[in-house]
Amino acid sequence: MNLRTPLTTPHVFEHGFPTPDTARSIYDEQDFHRAVEAYRFFYPTVSTEGIFNGNRELGIEDGTGLVVLAAGPRHVVFTANSDTPYASGTLDLLAMGPVVVDVPPGPYIGLINDHNQRWVIDMGIPGPDAGKGGKYLLLPPGFTGDVPAGYHVGRSPTYKVLLALRALPLQGDTPGAMNALRQVKVHPLSNPAAVLPYIDITNRALDATPLRWEGNLEYWKRLHAVIDAEPTLEEFRPMYGVLAALGLQKGKRFSPSERTQSILEAAARVGLEQMRVEGFASQRADRLVWENRRWEWVGLVPDNGDFETEDYLDLQARDRWFVQAIIASPAMFRRQVGVGSVYYLAARDQTGAYLDGGRSYKLTVPQPVPAKLFWSVTAYDARTRSQVQTPQDKAVLGSLSDTFERSSDGSVELSFGPSAPAGKEGQWIQTAPETGFFLYFRIYGPEVASLDGTWRPSDVSPL
Numbered sequence: 001m002n003l004r005t006p007l008t009t010p011h012v013f014e015h016g017f018p019t020p021d022t023a024r025s026i027y028d029e030q031d032f033h034r035a036v037e038a039y040r041f042f043y044p045t046v047s048t049e050g051i052f053n054g055n056r057e058l059g060i061e062d063g064t065g066l067v068v069l070a071a072g073p074r075h076v077v078f079t080a081n082s083d084t085p086y087a088s089g090t091l092d093l094l095a096m097g098p099v100v101v102d103v104p105p106g107p108y109i110g111l112i113n114d115h116n117q118r119w120v121i122d123m124g125i126p127g128p129d130a131g132k133g134g135k136y137l138l139l140p141p142g143f144t145g146d147v148p149a150g151y152h153v154g155r156s157p158t159y160k161v162l163l164a165l166r167a168l169p170l171q172g173d174t175p176g177a178m179n180a181l182r183q184v185k186v187h188p189l190s191n192p193a194a195v196l197p198y199i200d201i202t203n204r205a206l207d208a209t210p211l212r213w214e215g216n217l218e219y220w221k222r223l224h225a226v227i228d229a230e231p232t233l234e235e236f237r238p239m240y241g242v243l244a245a246l247g248l249q250k251g252k253r254f255s256p257s258e259r260t261q262s263i264l265e266a267a268a269r270v271g272l273e274q275m276r277v278e279g280f281a282s283q284r285a286d287r288l289v290w291e292n293r294r295w296e297w298v299g300l301v302p303d304n305g306d307f308e309t310e311d312y313l314d315l316q317a318r319d320r321w322f323v324q325a326i327i328a329s330p331a332m333f334r335r336q337v338g339v340g341s342v343y344y345l346a347a348r349d350q351t352g353a354y355l356d357g358g359r360s361y362k363l364t365v366p367q368p369v370p371a372k373l374f375w376s377v378t379a380y381d382a383r384t385r386s387q388v389q390t391p392q393d394k395a396v397l398g399s400l401s402d403t404f405e406r407s408s409d410g411s412v413e414l415s416f417g418p419s420a421p422a423g424k425e426g427q428w429i430q431t432a433p434e435t436g437f438f439l440y441f442r443i444y445g446p447e448v449a450s451l452d453g454t455w456r457p458s459d460v461s462p463l
């Protein structure tokens with residue numbers, strides 16, 4: 001059964017009826033194509049489960065604690081960065097009931113996503129408290145009780161939600177930012193004394209991705225477990241129907257036959273390949289940031305956090321984002337002066353070739369970068385979509401730790417490659433031979449020049 005090869009001859013129908021071979025072939029094709037579409041649609045869901053699973057493997061069960069970390073290459077997380085420390089955790093609204101997140105005044109950036117990695121509410125600077133501090137109340141699906149006054153309310157359509165927080169390390173004070181994160185208090189509304197503890201995993205390895213599952217049957221097992229545990233969503237009903245035709249149905253045991261297993265595993269491999277193409281070989285004209293540069297927008301729908309346009313769900317933009325990254329919020333995509341952040345992607349060099357960890361490159365960054373808060377460049381492994389892992393143990397360069405030597409025109413030249421350029425080790429990220437990599441250029445608090453084209457970095461150029 002070759003499910004990857006397009007048909008070159010028509011199926012045989014005798015007197016309008018399919019022959020046995022035609023019926024078998026069409027059932028195989030039908031299930032395969034359904035599975036590929038389901039794989040891509042539910043990838044954000046399984047990716048969220050990967051985040052939750054990372055904490056569980058560290059001994060932190062859902063709803064029992066939060067991790068805090070100064071992220072580094074040892075933490076395998078889709079396009080995480082080391083600019084700002086993180087706090088995150090799984091909140092179980094079924095077990096905990098309504099949950100309070102008490103955010104103090106300060107330079108916090110945070111959000112809640114549901115189990116399908118859909119936006120619920122922003123917190124901190126991009127949220128309704130605008131950095132002045134506020135209490136947030138997260139309500140479980142179907143909550144009909146009284147809502148107390150004085151809270152910013154987020155209603156989740158799923159029982160389990162992801163809390164993700166960052167604190168900006170002002171003047172590069174990472175320990176201070178870590179302490180600031182610990183000042184955010186999370187507890188059930190019914191029991192203010194039951195504040196979730198923070199567990200520092202800065203020096204511990206973490207895999208918060210679905211990498212181990214994304215190309216095999218385990219992907220579908222994890223997806224079935226989520227579908228089984230969470231409420232049915234009206235807007236997902238057509239896709240639940242696709243899953244049901246493949247044997248994944250809420251309330252029923254998932255026990256695929258050998259034939260179905262083969263189809264599901266093939267669909268997982270092909271679905272992932274299709275998403276990687278959306279991520280790194282998109283043909284959309286709106287992906288380009290500047291007409292004469294290779295830099296691309298990572299987020300292609302700048303108006304909201306759920307990839308909705310006026311008329312449809314932009315599945316291409318959704319695939320592109322979630323194969324590279326995690327969590328979604330309007331603030332992450334909004335191209336607006338002074339609000340949120342902008343993300344530029346470089347997967348190719350000036351000549352159009354993909355970036356190769358065995359080669360050396362340079363990037364010229366004109367100064368000043370139009371960032372109200374800060375800017376950074378991070379290098380990621382194209383396979384894991386996580387920070388590059390090398391003996392240097394470093395993947396980010398940026399303004400929060402700026403000791404860069406300026407060129408005669410005031411610009412900063414950054415380098416990437418297996419070996420450091422002489423005398424410029426502090427402006428270099430080591431890459432690994434036999435490994436593709438890509439860069440994110442992030443601007444937090446974008447100013448006018450970052451959006452109108454009057455400022456732009458060079459393309460990544462081979463040395």
